Amino acid sequence: MEEYKYILSKFELLNNELIETSLGYLIDSNQANQVNVGYLNYCSWVNDNKNDLENNVKTIAEYFNTIPIFYGFTTMSTNVDELTEITDITPYI
Amino acid sequence: MALIKGNTTSDRRVPSASTYSFSHNQNSGSGDYLFVVIACPATTVSSVTFNGVAMTLVQRRTTGYATDWTVWRLAAPSHGTHTLLVTMAAANFNGVSTFVVSFTGCAGVGNIAYNGTAANPVTTSVTISTNSMIIGAAIGGNNTTAYIQIPQGTGRTLEWNDNINNFTWGAVSPSLTSGSKTCQVGSTATNIIMLTEIKELATTNTQGLLILF
Numbered sequence: 062m063e064e065y066k067y068i069l070s071k072f073e074l075l076n077n078e079l080i081e082t083s084l085g086y087l088i089d090s091n092q093a094n095q096v097n098v099g100y101l102n103y104c105s106w107v108n109d110n111k112n113d114l115e116n117n118v119k120t121i122a123e124y125f126n127t128i129p130i131f132y133g134f135t136t137m138s139t140n141v142d143e144l145t146e147i148t149d150i151t152p153y154i
Numbered sequence: 155m156a157l158i159k160g161n162t163t164s165d166r167r168v169p170s171a172s173t174y175s176f177s178h179n180q181n182s183g184s185g186d187y188l189f190v191v192i193a194c195p196a197t198t199v200s201s202v203t204f205n206g207v208a209m210t211l212v213q214r215r216t217t218g219y220a221t222d223w224t225v226w227r228l229a230a231p232s233h234g235t236h237t238l239l240v241t242m243a244a245a246n247f248n249g250v251s252t253f254v255v256s257f258t259g260c261a262g263v264g265n266i267a268y269n270g271t272a273a274n275p276v277t278t279s280v281t282i283s284t285n286s287m288i289i290g291a292a293i294g295g296n297n298t299t300a301y302i303q304i305p306q307g308t309g310r311t312l313e314w315n316d317n318i319n320n321f322t323w324g325a326v327s328p329s330l331t332s333g334s335k336t337c338q339v340g341s342t343a344t345n346i347i348m349l350t351e352i353k354e355l356a357t358t359n360t361q362g363l364l365i366l367f
């Protein structure tokens with residue numbers, strides 16, 4: 062099986078929608094996991110507030126009030142021809 | 155012509171909306187096909203498009219894991235990198251798993267199979283044609299020591315393995331011989347299994363035609 066590349070994305074809220082922008086790709090899974098802490102923290106917050114979010118008591122905008130931008134990966138692909146490799150993850154952790 | 159598996163993309167996200175999208179690169183060749191497997195907790199998938207073209211539902215399973223489990227196909231998809239857009243019936247704040255795989259030399263979908271009686275391990279069988287591949291998928295209570303055998307006794311490297319409240323994983327077999335194929339999934343919890351046959355495009359025998367002429 063061809064190896065997956067981890068697509069590093071920026072997450073932010075625009076017009077009350079979660080917007081994901083692909084920045085490049087990572088090969089190293091350890092680097093990907095370091096960057097992904099930001100996204101996993103968001104997922105944990107959503108999980109903790111799932112009922113309120115589903116019932117429109119809360120919106121995801123509350124999360125972005127304190128953390129306006131975070132990074133992570135949702136997608137892995139064997140072909141990332143249109144992206145460039147990111148080797149320095151310092152700006153994203 | 156030979157059935158060839160092309161690019162794959164694995165996506166796991168918490169959509170936080172009723173739609174989500176990401177990119178996939180479709181290989182070019184004759185007999186192009188695109189297949190998508192989605193495990194979607196809490197709501198259902200209404201539609202899937204690739205480069206704006208609607209995909210066709212192959213199978214939908216309403217599982218005991220409160221997860222809508224679907225397979226979608228598209229013949230002659232646009233080549234290159236395009237957007238795969240998934241639309242659900244409602245906003246989803248759970249983890250959703252999407253696996254995308256391209257093929258060339260493909261005649262589309264063949265037989266399908268499903269065993270929704272949770273067990274560990276769990277098996278089901280599908281009868282396939284010569285040189286078909288099988289997309290095998292599992293949903294289970296956990297993914298500790300998760301595995302898939304296509305066919306039974308032949309373990310495959312997992313091509314996706316995602317947390318979706320429960321867990322889902324799977325793989326694509328290489329081309330197989332014809333006949334009934336029993337496949338198996340397991341973990342340290344109970345599981346269910348779904349299979350989709352991917353058929354090879356028949357070769358036109360021009361030499362035979364010449365001999366007849």
